[in-house]
Amino acid sequence: MYQDRKRHLEARARVLKAMSHPTRLFIIEELDKEERCVCDLTGMVGADVSTISKHLSVLRQAGIVAADKRGNQVFYRLRVPCILNFFGCVESVLESQFQEQAAFLENVGA
Amino acid sequence: MYQDRKRHLEARARVLKAMSHPTRLFIIEELDKEERCVCDLTGMVGADVSTISKHLSVLRQAGIVAADKRGNQVFYRLRVPCILNFFGCVESVLESQFQEQAAFLENVGA
DNA sequence: TGGCTTTTTGGCTATATTGCCAAATAGCAT
DNA sequence: ATGCTATTTGGCAATATAGCCAAAAAGCCA
Numbered sequence A, B: 001m002y003q004d005r006k007r008h009l010e011a012r013a014r015v016l017k018a019m020s021h022p023t024r025l026f027i028i029e030e031l032d033k034e035e036r037c038v039c040d041l042t043g044m045v046g047a048d049v050s051t052i053s054k055h056l057s058v059l060r061q062a063g064i065v066a067a068d069k070r071g072n073q074v075f076y077r078l079r080v081p082c083i084l085n086f087f088g089c090v091e092s093v094l095e096s097q098f099q100e101q102a103a104f105l106e107n108v109g110a
Numbered sequence C: 001t002g003g004c005t006t007t008t009t010g011g012c013t014a015t016a017t018t019g020c021c022a023a024a025t026a027g028c029a030t
Numbered sequence D: 001a002t003g004c005t006a007t008t009t010g011g012c013a014a015t016a017t018a019g020c021c022a023a024a025a026a027g028c029c030a
Helices: A002-019 A022-033 A038-046 A049-061 A081-109 B004-018 B022-033 B036-046 B049-061 B081-109
Strands: A065-070 A073-078 B066-069 B075-078
Touching: A002 A022, A002 A049, A002 B004, A002 B022, A002 B081, A022 A038, A022 A049, A022 A065, A022 A073, A022 A081, A022 B049, A038 A049, A038 A073, A049 A065, A065 B066, A081 B004, A081 B049, A081 B081, B004 B049, B022 B036, B022 B049, B022 B066, B022 B075, B022 B081, B036 B049, B036 B075, B049 B066, B049 B075
Parallel strands: none
Antiparallel strands: A065 A073, B066 B075
16 A cells, blocks of 8 residues: 555655745745845845755755756756645645634634 | 755755654644554554653654643654655655666666 | 553663764866 | 855764664454
8 A cells, every 4th residue: 555655755755845944934935036046045044054055965866956057156946846836735735724723712612 | 046945945944854763753644534543553663652752752843743631641643743744745756766776777877 | 349451651772863073075167 | 365155064062863673552353
């Protein structure tokens, strides 16, 4: 049952895991607008350059972004823009969480 | 730039993180077909009951699944089926990874 | 109540992730 | 070559995650 699909599910999980960090989600959003060098993103996020570089490395290894070296800068771009389409669904999860919490609070009050 | 969106991105990341495990992806797929009790899923995955229970707890806390206790069994169901729509995109990431690897191997050969 | 099943929780160890600093690497310009 | 900038890598400490076993909790049935 599970063992048959395990390898495939592990591959999927790796992609999702690479996206599962607020800074990396921010980077994905920015790269959807336009390509950016590491220094751009570092400035926007406000973390150490090495931290941003490692986040980008995670995204690159997952196949989500691609790097393009020009001069002494490295520009990153989104390799698979459909990633963004998913967030509507994630939002609906967040919405359902919110509703559940509201219902819970209502029960407590009653 | 980033600080403004941080809280929101953290919430999104929590949902993605909850999905970022092969066993939990399997559970999501199964629950999309029909609701299942913990014992069903335990049998299919082949892990300890406590392990499955904890995975379900992660999914529940993320708002992805809902629990329904009937008798001494607890049935879980998918709360937000659109989750599944995303996998087409994840697959395209995997496909692009595969293509990159093929290109790399070609370069090595040449 | 006592025994049975199902599920959750606590505790533990092993492993992975994060983010910083410091150092190495790479490219450009003087 | 030297200096300057941009990026990556190594190393480290703090924190989080995964999965097992054992034990607790909750519900059924006799």
